[in-house]
Amino acid sequence: MPMTKISLIKCDDYNKVNNAVKEAVNLLGGVSAFIKPSEKILIKPNLLAPKDPSKAVTTHPEIVRAVIKLVKEVGAVPVVGDSPGGDVRDIKNLWKVTQMEKVCSEEKVELMSFEAAGSKKFDINDKNIRRVNFSNVALDCDGIISLPKLKTHTLMSFSAGIKNLYGLVPGLMKVEYHKYASKNKDFADLLTNIYLFFKSKIRFTLVDGILSMEGNGPSAGEVRKTDLIAASCDAAVLDAYLLDMLGYDISNSGILKNLKMTKSVFSTVEILGEKRGSFNLKEFKFPSVRKLDLFPKFIIRIFGKFLWIKAAVNEKICMRCMLCIRSCPAGAIRPGINQYPHVDAKKCISCFCCHEMCPHKAIIFKKSILAKIFMKDR
Template identity: 45%
Template sequence: MKTKVSLVKCGSYEQKTVMDAVRRAVDLLGGIRAFVKPGEKILLKPNLLSAKEPERAITTHPEIVRAVIRLVKEAGATPLVGDSPGGAVKGVERVWEKTGMKRIAEEEGVELVNFETAGATEKKIDHPILSSIHLSNAALYADGIINLPKLKTHGFTVYTGAVKNFYGCIPGLRKAEYHKPIPPHTDDFGYLLTEIYLQFKDRVRLNLIDGILGMEGNGPSSGEVRKMDMLLASADAVALDTATTSLLGAAPHKIRTIHCLSKKAAGETTMQRIEIAGDKPSEFALENFKFPPTWFYNFIPRPLVKLLGKFIWLKPVVMTDICTNCQMCVRSCPVQTIKSKGKGGKPEVEPENCISCLCCHELCPSDAIALRSSRLARLVIRQ
């Protein structure tokens, strides 16, 4: 039997339009009662990368969350909404407010769960570099999880979707810290994402991607907003990411996270064994979707990374004319290579120590982090 992924057209974030589309996407998979039982507490995990307005397509839209809250209540369960925003250094309340989650929670009468204050548990993992990771108790011990990612590109992993959304279950700045021991190779990070997903796999009931507005180019926060008018859902997060990247024109097995998930048999990664139910892909304008440049991490064998990395590299640089000096990049850098020594005390990257994790680029609230590549890198990846 094929793994089912539902694909539904949704042209706006108008409340009734979204409710109808979300219901249809779930009904195509068997209906909400196939995933949620009466009396359960179900954690809804949106992508709340930073304190940004929904129309910027950086975070999961609040109307998507509202629709799923209502479906969970219809099934007789209690929904909770939680995340650990990477940009919550100034306080998670600001993120709840800006992303529209606070308003939705108040209107729908649901609890917002702060993963930082919910506590964490250390879990052993099977990874070539890390032996364990800390994960939020709110996610680990929920009766079930409904995963609500945003359709976006990612400068390091190329694509961020259902599986990578679970990286938000790592509390606080530990997310940046786990980049520190991992060399700049996407397989190492891909296997980390795989291990995190496997910790939650048995609790994940449903995954639904918000692709009404998506992001292409240099995501996940500085890319270009693209109207895509699509919702995708599946019980299998891996199949959902496989189908989504395929619809966007990529070969899923070339996305290194999907490659790692396949090696660990974490879910379905073969399109021939996935059924797309609902609307036809031809009804969507998906041509020429822009992925970020796939730079040297994807091409260089791990043993040669340190050697060739001297000649083929991509590093962040602070654009001081845009920088607001919020210090987010300084606080989020896992190797403390961003110092407040630029003009006017603004941050400056010390490139010799940079590990190219791009946490600063991902979390900068002002889009003030540009990416600079070596001449050889530009030739290799044809930027």
């Protein structure tokens, strides 16, 4: 059976990332094994929101710079781009704050707006959303190098290789699709189908886990220094391996279940570089809301109606920017009479897009009494 290579590199400082990235890719066979001269390669970081790189919400610009250099080394043409989450309208500000603009202008590489480049619709065989729009930037390039940030995710528990590809859907369509895929299982199906659509185009995935995010990610969690760079040509196997390293039972991942991936896949993995035990990943915190998904099915069947977690606004922190209103696929948030946004719990579909997009960590989770009781025990 052919082995899947995963390289693990320890790197404790973004100033040293150039060598670390190079080593990670060399261990997989070197960049020329994946990219041919003159090819147009999309480098796809995670640019979820306009956040400083130190906040661990977005892929660090020095990782992007190191990969740009590798792509240029083989005489290929790199372009950089991602579509931010929710209703982030000022893409230039996002590029500035995340330092993508600086890196791309210093390296003389085109930074692409997925929204401005347009999109095309494709049938991806998803039962909830038959046709999905993908950015022309992703469709027109010869290959993609995916550079996810290692983070937790309130709806999916985890965000790395496969979740990073959701950014290939431009603009507010991402929010729109959440309306039809608000539950973990449905969103896992959608992400799986997007991954399968682009799988053959992905040359390799390199995860930025030097500063990671634990807790209630992907934007409101806590930064954790994990000093890790991990790379592989197989994003799904890489995700499975990283999840296992973080102490998460991979049988609870809807995406990996869809791909029929169990722990037995690790017998076909060749780890290169550092040993997995040399990273500080102990007691990595996953989102508190994920626990509802781990309840036995019979409990959900019996108590489902009374087991819920909905979004709510913490008015003490809220800055009334109204981004949550524009990012809610269910139209469940409206300005209240006191000028603060108000969540209509009856309309809320618990997708947590608002939590993901709130720049001030002002979205909190309101639990039903039964959810509080059950979750306390776990």
